[in-house]
Amino acid sequence: MARRAEREAVVTRADEMVLEAVRDATAASRAVRIIGGGGWAEAHAAITPDAIALPTRATAGIRAYEPDDLTITVGAGTTLAELDAATHPHRQFCPLAPPGTDDATIGAVLATGIAGPTAATWGRPRDLTLGVTVIDGHAREIRAGGRVVKNVAGFDLTRLTVGAFGTLGVIVEASLRLRALPAVDESWLLTDADAAAFASWRRGPYAPVASAALDEGTLVRIAGNATFVAAARAALRACGTITSVDPRRWHALRASHPRALPPLAWSPLAARVKTAFDPAHTLNRGLVPR
Numbered sequence: 001m002a003r004r005a006e007r008e009a010v011v012t013r014a015d016e017m018v019l020e021a022v023r024d025a026t027a028a029s030r031a032v033r034i035i036g037g038g039g040w041a042e043a044h045a046a047i048t049p050d051a052i053a054l055p056t057r058a059t060a061g062i063r064a065y066e067p068d069d070l071t072i073t074v075g076a077g078t079t080l081a082e083l084d085a086a087t088h089p090h091r092q093f094c095p096l097a098p099p100g101t102d103d104a105t106i107g108a109v110l111a112t113g114i115a116g117p118t119a120a121t122w123g124r125p126r127d128l129t130l131g132v133t134v135i136d137g138h139a140r141e142i143r144a145g146g147r148v149v150k151n152v153a154g155f156d157l158t159r160l161t162v163g164a165f166g167t168l169g170v171i172v173e174a175s176l177r178l179r180a181l182p183a184v185d186e187s188w189l190l191t192d193a194d195a196a197a198f199a200s201w202r203r204g205p206y207a208p209v210a211s212a213a214l215d216e217g218t219l220v221r222i223a224g225n226a227t228f229v230a231a232a233r234a235a236l237r238a239c240g241t242i243t244s245v246d247p248r249r250w251h252a253l254r255a256s257h258p259r260a261l262p263p264l265a266w267s268p269l270a271a272r273v274k275t276a277f278d279p280a281h282t283l284n285r286g287l288v289p290r
């Protein structure tokens, strides 16, 4: 009990430090540059150069984990690798697999909002996020959504925050949906494929959890129970030549080429939302028009 209270005090202090940094910057008419792992330089390039660095890694940690509910709440500075380390012993995982490496922080993965190759089957970051706690540009701590799947009440700041690149709030905590690890998880390289047969296989009952076109063929991932995977593999084999591939190939693919920051979607409505949460453009100034 004492250890839990001690840990919560540390957690609260880390979040408070973020809040104080935003409050101080706003009072001094300065901007802050929010940093997770600091691994994706392209996402920082457009931010005003005189912005004060605001690291969020100190918020890291598992704050609540309910394996029976398949939900977890983590500090935003927690990395994907740390999330896996906490959930894998329970044969669970969170299917976030964005470009980059597993050193990426959850705050950054949600802020950039980009989906990985399993998104169509296992959900995009927005679908996997149950709730967030953010510090907005007024230095207010706002909790949105909830820690559990059944809590759906309240204003959906969660969905606004995911993909906002930190321009509406600094994410300090997030509650995420988890999935059970599949019993069997196989990766295959398909070559000499009959295109029509493969297209039909992908649309059918054996749809893969992910596929990616490579120079040498198509990388395919099938996962589920042993019976399903055996049937899916047999049907895939009928589409061409299949060769077993090390699943780490998906990690290599994610890390392979640095991608440029796309122009952020902007509209009169987005401008009004920005005004409500960060009128002085304290947060990641330069990423959206003033």
Ligand SMILES: Cc1cc2nc3c(=O)[nH]c(=O)nc-3n(C[C@H](O)[C@H](O)[C@H](O)COP(=O)(O)OP(=O)(O)OC[C@H]3O[C@@H](n4cnc5c(N)ncnc54)[C@H](O)[C@@H]3O)c2cc1C
Pocket (backbone or CB within 6 Å): 033, 034, 035, 036, 037, 038, 039, 040, 041, 043, 044, 056, 076, 077, 098, 099, 100, 101, 103, 104, 105, 106, 107, 108, 109, 110, 111, 112, 113, 114, 165, 166, 167, 169, 170, 171, 172, 257, 258, 259, 260, 261, 262, 284
């Ligand atoms: C189109 C696209 C392409 C990408 N390509 C790559 C790639 O090639 N390599 C790669 O490493 N990553 C890439 N990413 C980002 C990647 O998906 C992860 O988000 C990133 O790797 C996270 O790593 P990080 O913690 O080092 O983030 P950082 O580099 O620290 O931050 C990334 C962005 O998120 C913001 N941010 C960080 N933490 C928070 C927070 N707590 N609250 C609010 N905002 C926050 C930062 O201000 C910055 O804009 C891409 C993202 C997109 C959308």
